[in-house]
Amino acid sequence: MPRWGMVIDQDKCIGCQACSTACKSENNVPHGSPDEQRLRKDIYWNKVIAVTSGKYPKVNTEPISMPCMHCDDAPCVTVCPAKATYRREDGIVVQDFRRCIGCKYCIVACPYGARSFNSKEQEEKEYLRQDLPPDRSVWGQWPFPTRTHGVVEKCTFCFHRIDQGIKEGKKIGKEVVPACVEDCPTRARIFGDLDDTHSEVSSLLASRDWIRLREGLDTKPKVYYLLK
Amino acid sequence: MALTFSQIEGKSKGFYILLIILAAFTLIGFICFMVSYITGHHVLGTSNIIPWGMPIIITIYLIGLSAGSLILSSLTYVFKKEEYRPISRLAVFLAIILIFGAMMGIALDLGRPEKSWRLFMFFVLNNMRSMFAVNGILYGGYFLIGIVYLGAIFAEKYRFIRMMGMLAVFWAALVHMGTGAIFGFIATRPIFFSPIKPFEFLAAAMVSGLALLIIAVVAIFKFTKRDFNKTIIFSLGKLLLTLIILLAVMVLVDKLTHLYSPDREPIVWLLTGTYSWTFWGLQAGLAYILPIVLLAHPRCGMTIKGVIVAAFSVVIGIFGERFALVIPGTAYPLPFYPGKIEGIWGAAGSFPITPVESFMSIGIFTLMGLFLLVGLKYLELLPVGQTGQQAPQPEKKI
Numbered sequence: 158m159p160r161w162g163m164v165i166d167q168d169k170c171i172g173c174q175a176c177s178t179a180c181k182s183e184n185n186v187p188h189g190s191p192d193e194q195r196l197r198k199d200i201y202w203n204k205v206i207a208v209t210s211g212k213y214p215k216v217n218t219e220p221i222s223m224p225c226m227h228c229d230d231a232p233c234v235t236v237c238p239a240k241a242t243y244r245r246e247d248g249i250v251v252q253d254f255r256r257c258i259g260c261k262y263c264i265v266a267c268p269y270g271a272r273s274f275n276s277k278e279q280e281e282k283e284y285l286r287q288d289l290p291p292d293r294s295v296w297g298q299w300p301f302p303t304r305t306h307g308v309v310e311k312c313t314f315c316f317h318r319i320d321q322g323i324k325e326g327k328k329i330g331k332e333v334v335p336a337c338v339e340d341c342p343t344r345a346r347i348f349g350d351l352d353d354t355h356s357e358v359s360s361l362l363a364s365r366d367w368i369r370l371r372e373g374l375d376t377k378p379k380v381y382y383l384l385k
Numbered sequence: 386m387a388l389t390f391s392q393i394e395g396k397s398k399g400f401y402i403l404l405i406i407l408a409a410f411t412l413i414g415f416i417c418f419m420v421s422y423i424t425g426h427h428v429l430g431t432s433n434i435i436p437w438g439m440p441i442i443i444t445i446y447l448i449g450l451s452a453g454s455l456i457l458s459s460l461t462y463v464f465k466k467e468e469y470r471p472i473s474r475l476a477v478f479l480a481i482i483l484i485f486g487a488m489m490g491i492a493l494d495l496g497r498p499e500k501s502w503r504l505f506m507f508f509v510l511n512n513m514r515s516m517f518a519v520n521g522i523l524y525g526g527y528f529l530i531g532i533v534y535l536g537a538i539f540a541e542k543y544r545f546i547r548m549m550g551m552l553a554v555f556w557a558a559l560v561h562m563g564t565g566a567i568f569g570f571i572a573t574r575p576i577f578f579s580p581i582k583p584f585e586f587l588a589a590a591m592v593s594g595l596a597l598l599i600i601a602v603v604a605i606f607k608f609t610k611r612d613f614n615k616t617i618i619f620s621l622g623k624l625l626l627t628l629i630i631l632l633a634v635m636v637l638v639d640k641l642t643h644l645y646s647p648d649r650e651p652i653v654w655l656l657t658g659t660y661s662w663t664f665w666g667l668q669a670g671l672a673y674i675l676p677i678v679l680l681a682h683p684r685c686g687m688t689i690k691g692v693i694v695a696a697f698s699v700v701i702g703i704f705g706e707r708f709a710l711v712i713p714g715t716a717y718p719l720p721f722y723p724g725k726i727e728g729i730w731g732a733a734g735s736f737p738i739t740p741v742e743s744f745m746s747i748g749i750f751t752l753m754g755l756f757l758l759v760g761l762k763y764l765e766l767l768p769v770g771q772t773g774q775q776a777p778q779p780e781k782k783i
Contacts, residue, residue, distance in 0.1 A: 194729065
């Protein structure tokens with residue numbers, strides 16, 4: 158069984174937010190209004206933060222793009238009382254909206270702020286995107302026909318693509334990748350099997366210095382950042 | 386039998402006016418809940434950075450009051466302190482109402498309250514590694530134990546009462562420690578994360594439960610024009626003082642540990658940042674300093690007024706303590722990456738007070754008030770003497 162993971166090359170990431178928008182259109186994540194953004198009520202499955210370090214004149218601001226880390230020892234899975242969040246055999250941490258009771262304990266426990274609460278009945282125009290490019294529309298609506306407010310949402314590593322790709326016998330990580338990886342203009346994001354020594358992610362991790370976020374918590378994230 | 390209990394008459398104009406006011410606010414609270422349920426939680430003050438708001442603050446506050454109240458009832462039934470007998474039935478009844486209010490609070494906070502039954506599918510649909518699921522067992526069990534306990538008290542089956550009392554005390558302690566663990570076990574949130582949290586919650590439960598009981602006893606006895614033994618109130622006041630000091634020491638130890646370098650920014654932020662007023666003003670000021678000064682004062686501590694003011698201060702202050710835990714605890718930005726995180730992702734969260742959330746919160750309290758009034762009218766909770774007029778001095782019994 159593969160163990161899917163992602164590598165983000167900090168040398169290539171330019172902080173353009175293409176990953177965030179690709180994610181929003183692929184997964185029908187509502188755009189959110191400026192007001193919602195100010196109040197932190199909008200939904201993000203993928204975010205790009207800017208982190209400044211150093212002191213003038215040696216200052217560096219680095220964009221860090223953050224999907225869900227799909228931790229091997231995920232605190233959200235541990236705390237979810239309803240088994241709505243669980244880790245699949247291939248390591249993807251998914252959220253089942255039908256089981257989720259909306260207690261928000263996972264949002265409190267997630268060290269990466271990867272989870273968002275769907276806090277309103279979204280207008281249809283915000284959800285059902287008519288403007289998906291034709292190659293995307295073949296996926297149909299992801300995987301629940303309609304979504305509901307009152308539940309917690311998060312990045313899924315686009316598991317619908319992966320599952321479909323496996324069924325069709327395609328090479329995951331090359332022919333089929335999550336939307337954010339596909340749309341990254343600088344190819345800063347690479348997706349693949351961490352346990353396969355021949356995969357691109359494994360060879361990058363073997364040849365470059367990397368970090369994972371908040372290692373001190375020992376959550377064993379599967380998103381790696383290659384250092385500049 | 387020297388000490389008997391009776392209902393209140395509940396026919397006065399004041400009683401009905403109070404009943405109508407409480408019912409009206411409960412209805413408003415229910416409407417607000419329906420608004421948040423149908424349109425979504427965007428009408429509440431919570432957000433993705435502060436996911437828990439007033440209902441959760443109220444819930445942990447009420448659980449504390451309930452556990453404290455039940456533990457105090459055990460003074461009579463388990464530890465045989467006869468001087469507390471007149472208030473023992475009320476303490477058990479209050480404990481049941483309060484835990485019910487707490488469970489309501491949880492239900493109101495859920496995004497999908499219609500699925501709250503899933504919380505009680507222990508070991509089947511629940512992930513029992515979650516402290517939330519473990520607490521489901523504790524809360525549900527506590528509610529049932531409380532009802533059986535009260536039933537045994539009404540039936541006057543003394544040996545069974547003592548057994549249930551012991552179980553109830555043990556369970557109440559577990560309930561509150563479990564609630565503390567919901568917060569204390571979360572390593573992500575530095576203001577929550579602490580091994581002492583379950584014990585701190587237990588001490589806070591005892592403190593707030595006792596303070597509420599003092600207020601309830603004095604108020605009910607005054608309004609129903611019953612005489613009461615003042616020395617009970619003073620001795621409860623002394624007990625309250627001891628427990629507040631115990632709680633304050635625990636909080637001090639917790640904060641000092643977190644203040645010790647390195648990794649002290651979150652607690653420094655709590656003590657000096659945007660929400661420092663909740664800690665210093667509400668928690669330290671109202672829950673610890675003011676009541677300690679009042680109760681330790683040689684004259685204030687020996688007047689009913691002094692004890693009551695201290696008890697009020699504690700009841701409000703412990704609410705502040707819950708607020709100072711839940712809101713700043715989640716508002717503190719998560720350190721995703723070393724360095725200064727720019728923009729909204731690095732800013733502390735804000736928690737606007739919204740009308741829907743406020744009325745929903747008031748509704749929880751008024752609903753409990755309604756239950757209390759109905760309980761006082763139909764259940765034999767308050768003591769009367771053989772003349773039917775007043776509470777006599779308790780005699781040795783059992």
